[in-house]
Amino acid sequence: MDIENLKVDLQERLTEGRYEHTLRVTDTALELAEAFHESVENTKIAALFHDYCKYDPLEEMQKTIETNSKLPDLLLSFHHELWHGPVASIRIEEKYGIANQEIKDAIFFHTTGRAKMTKLDKIIFLADYIEPGRSFPGVDEVRDTAKTDLTKACYQAARNTVRFLMEKNRTVYPDSFHAYNDLNQEVFGGIDK
Numbered sequence: 001m002d003i004e005n006l007k008v009d010l011q012e013r014l015t016e017g018r019y020e021h022t023l024r025v026t027d028t029a030l031e032l033a034e035a036f037h038e039s040v041e042n043t044k045i046a047a048l049f050h051d052y053c054k055y056d057p058l059e060e061m062q063k064t065i066e067t068n069s070k071l072p073d074l075l076l077s078f079h080h081e082l083w084h085g086p087v088a089s090i091r092i093e094e095k096y097g098i099a100n101q102e103i104k105d106a107i108f109f110h111t112t113g114r115a116k117m118t119k120l121d122k123i124i125f126l127a128d129y130i131e132p133g134r135s136f137p138g139v140d141e142v143r144d145t146a147k148t149d150l151t152k153a154c155y156q157a158a159r160n161t162v163r164f165l166m167e168k169n170r171t172v173y174p175d176s177f178h179a180y181n182d183l184n185q186e187v188f189g190g191i192d193k
């Protein structure tokens, strides 16, 4: 993987602000990878590519979702904001030959999370939420938790996102609920009593 070439490609595809967000996500993800013992190489690739398709034309993303059997059609009934991760997981294999399933999954699920998140899923999901440019309500609590507990920090981020979407009367994609429920059980242990 030639990271310098990739960075040029990213800069051409993204706005300046989004490119800088990508670099901050990468730095944050690498700190988490070190703290929680994840592969530095996989973390770097997943973080750099996570928003690779953020500004792809909607019709192009829609066509990819319709024609690729790995991408659920259900995505098309939800906000197009949810499309760029799944589409990027396909594009990077086509363009860069990235076939590593863990990297592709972390990119695919970076917006929603999912049930049974891997450590790399959690690192990318969390880094995207807590990178220093973010100012969501409650983000400081999540940053603090991330210093010691990766899963609990992901839980708080997933909970805040679901809460935010509901307060705005937005729909919640099933994987966002699956992430919330599964992380809740990982943190608090088993089913509610």
Ligand code: DGI
Binding pocket: 021, 051, 054, 078, 079, 081, 082, 110, 111, 112, 128, 161, 165, 170, 171, 172, 173, 174, 176
């Ligand atoms: O791409 P980024 O802006 O860096 O961050 P992201 O990929 O996490 O996307 C954030 C957006 O996605 C934000 O506007 C909230 C939205 N989102 C996250 N989960 C869901 C969702 N939107 C809907 N409709 N449903 C979800 O479950």
Ligand code: FE
Binding pocket: 050, 051, 054, 084, 085, 110, 111
């Ligand atoms: Fe994103």
Ligand code: FE
Binding pocket: 021, 025, 050, 051, 128
């Ligand atoms: Fe992002």
